[in-house]
């Protein structure tokens with residue numbers, strides 16, 4: 001164990017695409033747990049696109065990180081000492097947001113969940129058995145009302161949420177079409193069982209290629225990016241199509257600017273489509289239901305994931321920026 005706690009603190013709100021020096025690596029004493037609390041040591045730190053919205057001063061759906069604060073983030077961590085019944089040193093736990101980019105954190109036992117590595121490796125608890133699995137599940141089955149026989153198009157398809165959406169589509173009897181930046185990422189989607197897909201950086205007619213892949217139109221568009229991918233989807237809607245706006249990662253370098261593009265709102269009218277903004281936090285009282293089913297599919301080998309793990313706390317900002325610039329190959333994490 002180290003004798004100090006390294007912490008990444010936000011140095012300033014980034015302008016446009018974040019840069020590594022928007023954070024500073026500081027040191028603090030290792031914290032002491034109080035009654036009911038656990039001292040936790042990081043194993044895997046989460047980095048995820050939602051964090052871009054949290055390091056921006058504009059209004060958001062949840063509280064942000066101010067300059068000088070430790071950067072927010074979930075983690076899989078090991079209990080180092082426990083003042084809580086039911087937890088002992090060596091246990092692994094996961095929390096969704098509150099650990100932060102640091103070596104050690106003190107959290108109340110009510111803020112963590114137990115990690116069962118007999119069910120799935122520790123890193124899966126920040127992915128399919130963490131928030132992203134639940135996001136894919138409710139974003140697809142609830143917000144988009146996906147049904148057997150639907151053609152489902154998903155953007156950022158080889159990433160954490162996207163990989164799961166594609167596999168859930170297959171489990172539920174749909175046709176899964178991947179939109180991802182390059183053909184090597186597309187190849188991975190095919191290995192996961194996606195039926196077909198598009199490498200958007202390798203075509204200048206995204207809407208036209210999508211039309212060939214979905215000749216009757218798309219029934220569901222699960223959008224992780226907005227921007228040109230959304231424009232192409234809007235030109236290929238089947239009647240009564242349903243669109244889940246889950247993420248806006250293509251805007252990561254354009255915070256503060258207007259979200260302008262071609263847009264095809266008339267197609268929404270013609271198709272009588274439904275567009276649903278989606279936030280996983282609205283489903284907190286149903287996480288258990290989703291996780292039980294996801295865990296079953298993981299146990300049966302029907303959901304697989306690819307991880308991209310950066311080694312060392314010092315690489316956290318760099319790993320985060322990889323995500324926002326399409327360089328990650330699967331779920332991006334930092335091992336500590």
Ligand SMILES: NC(=O)c1ccc[n+]([C@@H]2O[C@H](COP(=O)([O-])OP(=O)(O)OC[C@H]3O[C@@H](n4cnc5c(N)ncnc54)[C@H](OP(=O)(O)O)[C@@H]3O)[C@@H](O)[C@H]2O)c1
Nearest residue numbers: 049050156159160161180181224247248249250279280326
């Ligand atoms: N609403 C919610 O409750 C909720 C919950 C969890 C996650 N999310 C959202 O879900 C999305 C996916 O998150 P994730 O954790 O699974 O990340 P991820 O997909 O593993 O990684 C981000 C991916 O975004 C794509 N990307 C980056 N810049 C892009 C650009 N300019 N244009 C188009 N695509 C770009 C890249 O894929 P390509 O190389 O294929 O472009 C990159 O791999 C994010 O937008 C995130 O905010 C939302």
